[in-house]
Amino acid sequence: xxxxxxxxxxxxxxxxxxxxxxxxxxxxxxxxxxxxxxxxxxxxxxxxxxxxxxxxxxxxxxxxxxxxxxxxxxxxxxxxxxxxxxxxxxxxxxxxxxxxxxxxxxxxxxxxxxxxxxxxxxxxxxxxxxxxxxxxxxxxxxxxxxxxxxxxxxxxxxxxxxxxxxxxxxxxxxxxxxxxxxxxxxxxxxxxxxxxxxxxxxxxxxxxxxxxxxxxxxxxxxxxxxxxxxxxxxxxxxxxxxxxxxxxxxxxxxxxxxxxxxxxxxxxxxxxxxxxxxxxxxxxxxxxxxxxxxxxxxxxxxxxxxxxxxxxxxxxxxxxxxxxxxxxxxxxxxxxxxxxxxxxxxxxxxxxxxxxxxxxxxxxxxxxxxxxxxxxxxxxxxxxxxxxxxxxxxxxxxxxxxxxxxxxxxxxxxxx
Ligand code: LLP
Numbered sequence: 001x002x003x004x005x006x007x008x009x010x011x012x013x014x015x016x017x018x019x020x021x022x023x024x025x026x027x028x029x030x031x032x033x034x035x036x037x038x039x040x041x042x043x044x045x046x047x048x049x050x051x052x053x054x055x056x057x058x059x060x061x062x063x064x065x066x067x068x069x070x071x072x073x074x075x076x077x078x079x080x081x082x083x084x085x086x087x088x089x090x091x092x093x094x095x096x097x098x099x100x101x102x103x104x105x106x107x108x109x110x111x112x113x114x115x116x117x118x119x120x121x122x123x124x125x126x127x128x129x130x131x132x133x134x135x136x137x138x139x140x141x142x143x144x145x146x147x148x149x150x151x152x153x154x155x156x157x158x159x160x161x162x163x164x165x166x167x168x169x170x171x172x173x174x175x176x177x178x179x180x181x182x183x184x185x186x187x188x189x190x191x192x193x194x195x196x197x198x199x200x201x202x203x204x205x206x207x208x209x210x211x212x213x214x215x216x217x218x219x220x221x222x223x224x225x226x227x228x229x230x231x232x233x234x235x236x237x238x239x240x241x242x243x244x245x246x247x248x249x250x251x252x253x254x255x256x257x258x259x260x261x262x263x264x265x266x267x268x269x270x271x272x273x274x275x276x277x278x279x280x281x282x283x284x285x286x287x288x289x290x291x292x293x294x295x296x297x298x299x300x301x302x303x304x305x306x307x308x309x310x311x312x313x314x315x316x317x318x319x320x321x322x323x324x325x326x327x328x329x330x331x332x333x334x335x336x337x338x339x340x341x342x343x344x345x346x347x348x349x350x351x352x353x354x355x356x357x358x359x360x361x362x363x364x365x366x367x368x369x370x371x372x373x374x375x376x377x378x379x380x381x382x383x384x385x386x387x388x389x390x391x392x393x394x395x396x397x398x399x400x401x402x403x404x405x406x407x408x409x410x411x412x413x414x415x416x
Pocket of ligand 1: 056059077100155157190191193194195225226227228270271272273274309313373374
């Protein structure tokens, strides 16, 4: 693909240079149509049985994005009190939120219970704690299905090397604790990890979870977690995740289960990245270009405080260069190897290393693709830098500020 920005008309006819001047850089820019489209795709993965997709909002909790999820009809999962509160603020009713927590305090758990938000417990200890504060309550348990997957070992959340879930050999203890506290286990859930393009490990985990599910009576739901990948190498023509063949394979497994179990509980999944990654980019400004020991460094304001994925997981994000409001063509003759970095005081503050990009000039814009997921939500104020603003290119083509840039007053307020 020559240019994703041009191919999908990401800015819907608006000039990215003007947007960058008006709202400043670094700037997160989202495209409402793409986000709606991806959320509708995940909502339709299973059609043969009662099914709900939960948008995993740790990916991006901007209120406007949560409102899109709400309007498209997907539910949401929350990992913290903050995420529950954001979902409530966006208008999600309690029964459309699923609190999938890990190592939380009694107070945080109580927030979910008092707000009637269904809770999943991910250890025997947390199940006991839930029983102590909510004897006779209803809850789900997170099972470790023994199979993990993901783009980096730090995001594999099942299998033998992870803190998550209750192992299969501890299932009898779940029943013992449930009996002791008179708890009703209404659902089970899992999450194998984040970003698979080959669905095989996910489907193997589905097999395992469905086998384990038969040990539980009268389950109201089974939640298979998220992890559907997106093509981060789209400029090199990486293919999309094949949702339709995945959906067929997935349904076949559910068919077999339903026959044996005798009924179809509500099936759920928890995609995050797939819903929002491709619907977001970062616009950053080039402030300096220099050669150091034969390496050409493009110095921008997109530091690791704005997008941490490259420095945290060595993640690849395609980058397009925008000069005078237009995407610079990737002509063979103009391509050169450069290292694009941010303005943070760490050598690891690198967006990409030795990347072939078309000629970049001072004051050009870098447009970092696929930044809608785990972008802003993982921002920090490292080096005492302000968090960026976020704007939405709405379906009608208008540009809307959906979160203002942080100010120094915002920072100082915590000391008042
Ligand atoms: N459900 C649970 C319980 C999760 O822990 C996660 C992600 C998801 C669903 C959504 O997974 P997704 O569909 O987005 O892959 N910061 C990393 C990803 C961490 C994912 C953590 N859990 C990254 O930037 O790649």
